[in-house]
Amino acid sequence: MSKAILQLDALSCPSCMQKIQGALEKQAGVDTVKVLFNAAKVKTEFDADQVSADQLSNVVSDLGYEVKSVKVKS
Amino acid sequence: MKFQKFINQHLNQITLATAILIGVGFAGKLIGSNIIYTVSFIVASVISAVPIMMRAFSALRFRTISIELLVSIAVIGAFLIGEYNESAIVTFLFLFGTFLEDKTLAKTRHAIKDLTEMAPTTADVVQDDGSTEETDVDFVDVGDVVLVKTGAQVPVDGEIVSGSGHLNEASINGESKLAAKTTGDPVYAGTMLDNGTVQVRATKVGDDTTFGKIVELVEDAQDTKSPAEKFIDKFATYYTPAVLVIALLVGLIFQDFRLAITVLVLGCPGALVIGAPVSNVAGIGNGAKNGVLIKGGDVMNTLSKVDTIVFDKTGTLTEGKTAVTHFKNSSDNDGVLAYAAAVEKESDHPLAKAVVAYAKTHGSDFDQLEVTASDTIKGRGILAQVNGQDVLIGNRQLMTDHQIELTATQSSDLQEIQHQGSSSVIIAIAGKVQAIIGISDVIRPGVKESLQLLKKAGVKKTVMLTGDNQLTAQSVAGQLGIDEVHAELMPEDKVNFVKDFQKSGHTVAFVGDGINDSPSLATANIGIAMGSGTDVAVETSDVVLMSSGFDELVHAFGLARKTVLNTKENIVIAVGTVAFLLLGLLVGVIYMASGMFVHEASILVVIFNAMRLIKFRIKTPKLDSDQLSATEVKLS
Numbered sequence: 001m002s003k004a005i006l007q008l009d010a011l012s013c014p015s016c017m018q019k020i021q022g023a024l025e026k027q028a029g030v031d032t033v034k035v036l037f038n039a040a041k042v043k044t045e046f047d048a049d050q051v052s053a054d055q056l057s058n059v060v061s062d063l064g065y066e067v068k069s070v071k072v073k074s
Numbered sequence: 075m076k077f078q079k080f081i082n083q084h085l086n087q088i089t090l091a092t093a094i095l096i097g098v099g100f101a102g103k104l105i106g107s108n109i110i111y112t113v114s115f116i117v118a119s120v121i122s123a124v125p126i127m128m129r130a131f132s133a134l135r136f137r138t139i140s141i142e143l144l145v146s147i148a149v150i151g152a153f154l155i156g157e158y159n160e161s162a163i164v165t166f167l168f169l170f171g172t173f174l175e176d177k178t179l180a181k182t183r184h185a186i187k188d189l190t191e192m193a194p195t196t197a198d199v200v201q202d203d204g205s206t207e208e209t210d211v212d213f214v215d216v217g218d219v220v221l222v223k224t225g226a227q228v229p230v231d232g233e234i235v236s237g238s239g240h241l242n243e244a245s246i247n248g249e250s251k252l253a254a255k256t257t258g259d260p261v262y263a264g265t266m267l268d269n270g271t272v273q274v275r276a277t278k279v280g281d282d283t284t285f286g287k288i289v290e291l292v293e294d295a296q297d298t299k300s301p302a303e304k305f306i307d308k309f310a311t312y313y314t315p316a317v318l319v320i321a322l323l324v325g326l327i328f329q330d331f332r333l334a335i336t337v338l339v340l341g342c343p344g345a346l347v348i349g350a351p352v353s354n355v356a357g358i359g360n361g362a363k364n365g366v367l368i369k370g371g372d373v374m375n376t377l378s379k380v381d382t383i384v385f386d387k388t389g390t391l392t393e394g395k396t397a398v399t400h401f402k403n404s405s406d407n408d409g410v411l412a413y414a415a416a417v418e419k420e421s422d423h424p425l426a427k428a429v430v431a432y433a434k435t436h437g438s439d440f441d442q443l444e445v446t447a448s449d450t451i452k453g454r455g456i457l458a459q460v461n462g463q464d465v466l467i468g469n470r471q472l473m474t475d476h477q478i479e480l481t482a483t484q485s486s487d488l489q490e491i492q493h494q495g496s497s498s499v500i501i502a503i504a505g506k507v508q509a510i511i512g513i514s515d516v517i518r519p520g521v522k523e524s525l526q527l528l529k530k531a532g533v534k535k536t537v538m539l540t541g542d543n544q545l546t547a548q549s550v551a552g553q554l555g556i557d558e559v560h561a562e563l564m565p566e567d568k569v570n571f572v573k574d575f576q577k578s579g580h581t582v583a584f585v586g587d588g589i590n591d592s593p594s595l596a597t598a599n600i601g602i603a604m605g606s607g608t609d610v611a612v613e614t615s616d617v618v619l620m621s622s623g624f625d626e627l628v629h630a631f632g633l634a635r636k637t638v639l640n641t642k643e644n645i646v647i648a649v650g651t652v653a654f655l656l657l658g659l660l661v662g663v664i665y666m667a668s669g670m671f672v673h674e675a676s677i678l679v680v681i682f683n684a685m686r687l688i689k690f691r692i693k694t695p696k697l698d699s700d701q702l703s704a705t706e707v708k709l710s
Binding site (some may be wrong): 005010011019035038039041053061063064065066071073 | 355
């Protein structure tokens with residue numbers, strides 16, 4: 001199980017949180033997703049064989065949120 | 075999705091354009107041009123409605139009825155019945171309100187932002203050939219050696235392998251005094267090397283460092299919801315759809331389309347949704363800045379209700395180190411202390427160590443003294459010869475055994491020392507008592523004053539639980555003005571006392587040093603750890619006092635009460651706004667645009683109210699305002 005932390009641009013609406021959470025959870029191989037609203041961070045655990053951190057980052061940026069950095073720990 | 079991103083990135087420009095168009099529209103009306111007026115407002119409505127509808131739609135895809143949806147329907151409605159100015163003004167106010175919300179929210183969050191920005195980013199890793207290479211901290215491995223120069227930040231947790239210097243560790247423990255460190259000493263990521271040069275072998279890197287954990291804790295804490303927030307979240311999920319239904323009913327029953335869409339705008343739950351979280355974010359941020367880590371809104375809430383505080387003695391109320399507190403020299407011989415230290419220096423006994431430390435700090439030169447025939451008698455003391463003279467150091471029994479009498483003054487000195495809960499050591503040279511030394515655990519500075527402040531802040535009862543003996547415990551409690559004392563306890567006894575207090579209806583906070591007290595910390599409603607940045611303390615407790623200071627404890631209590639009060643104020647403001655708007659609608663003075671204005675204003679009011687928490691600080695008698703601002707400058 002790999003862990004990734006995505007740093008986003010500041011989040012302002014609580015509904016953004018649900019959007020990001022929902023979209024990431026639907027991805028195959030994603031185990032847990034935690035969106036930190038105030039810190040504008042997404043912490044996720046995923047199976048690196050099924051999905052990559054870059055793909056997850058793309059999912060978030062496709063929703064319209066800028067991903068500033070991605071940290072991955074395997 | 076490209077379009078969505080474009081809109082999100084240009085939200086400010088869209089808001090500005092809408093404002094200009096509204097201005098042009100009103101100017102057109104002034105000069106009597108109906109075309110300019112109508113066209114400007116139509117264009118303004120359309121461009122400002124796009125981002126709102128987009129958000130409404132994407133929230134709907136996740137089955138959430140958002141505030142944006144209410145506004146979108148209202149705006150479309152107003153547009154359909156030709157109220158272009160209403161629709162334009164409502165959307166503009168909504169966008170502008172969001173803009174101000176973002177800006178002010180960023181202010182309430184800046185404490186964590188400051189914290190994360192203090193995190194080190196690069197490290198100079200020492201290579202095999204002795205050269206250094208600048209590396210991103212994320213790529214430094216455990217075991218790597220990094221070079222830290224004067225003025226630079228330590229990038230990892232580790233141990234100094236060469237060099238020495240003075241470190242500013244304020245980011246870890248809030249302590250602004252410099253710490254001198256040399257080979258073998260631990261250093262922490264995020265601290266600054268004030269002078270010197272050191273090489274550090276990394277033991278923890280990145281998010282595993284103490285600093286990384288603190289940041290993570292504060293970030294998580296700000297998102298941990300208080301009961302009030304949880305209630306409002308639940309409320310909002312039903313409230314927003316309910317507004318939609320009510321508007322529909324109003325429209326059907328009164329056959330009044332305009333009234334129905336007005337209800338949609340007025341019913342927006344804006345200030346209610348943001349009021350409670352924003353207070354907690356500001357409160358937790360304030361704590362983090364002042365060395366108090368509070369793990370979330372629920373902890374904040376419970377902490378504000380605490381009426382009984384239970385303290386561990388050793389290491390919490392006292393320093394946890396024995397030191398000489400009395401030195402009664404009844405002879406005219408200045409060398410007594412040196413003689414005592416010379417004899418005691420070979421001993422590992424805590425009392426002996428305290429005597430040696432005291433002699434060192436008082437400039438006694440005892441290294442040259444020749445000690446012979448040293449003999450330790452268990453439970454009595456030590457016999458020895460120093461420079462050929464018989465020296466006895468020990469308790470009264472030792473003196474009695476050797477037929478040495480105390481004078482009346484010496485006896486009363488001894489009693490005085492024992493009465494204060496200190497251990498006593500008697501020194502006799504050549505068959506005569508020369509001096510009596512009192513040794514005890516030193517009470518932390520400022521504890522008494524802090525306990526008084528806590529009482530003033532509404533804490534009803536203070537209790538001390540200790541494994542130490544009854545006499546010492548009574549003495550410490552007496553000096554500090556503690557209400558209740560229980561001594562000679564095992565760790566499980568402490569837990570039982572905490573449980574008993576809880577059973578009799580008290581909300582209990584346990585203050586301990588975080589390691590041996592963990593069962594009590596876990597049992598109490600609030601576990602408060604005297605931190606100094608240790609992992610165990612940071613993880614097991616609800617509140618961590620970073621520099622283990624009692625003024626931080628007072629601050630934590632005051633802050634919790636203030637934050638909970640602030641949350642309540644915000645809820646009153648929010649509910650009051652909705653009531654005011656409904657009343658206004660009934661008497662016919664509030665319409666869509668004015669309703670939206672009041673809403674956005676109320677959102678800003680709750681944010682500004684929460685921002686007062688950022689500056690909150692309990693006035694401690696020890697610090698004057700100059701010192702305070704000086705410490706604040708160092709921390710920020």
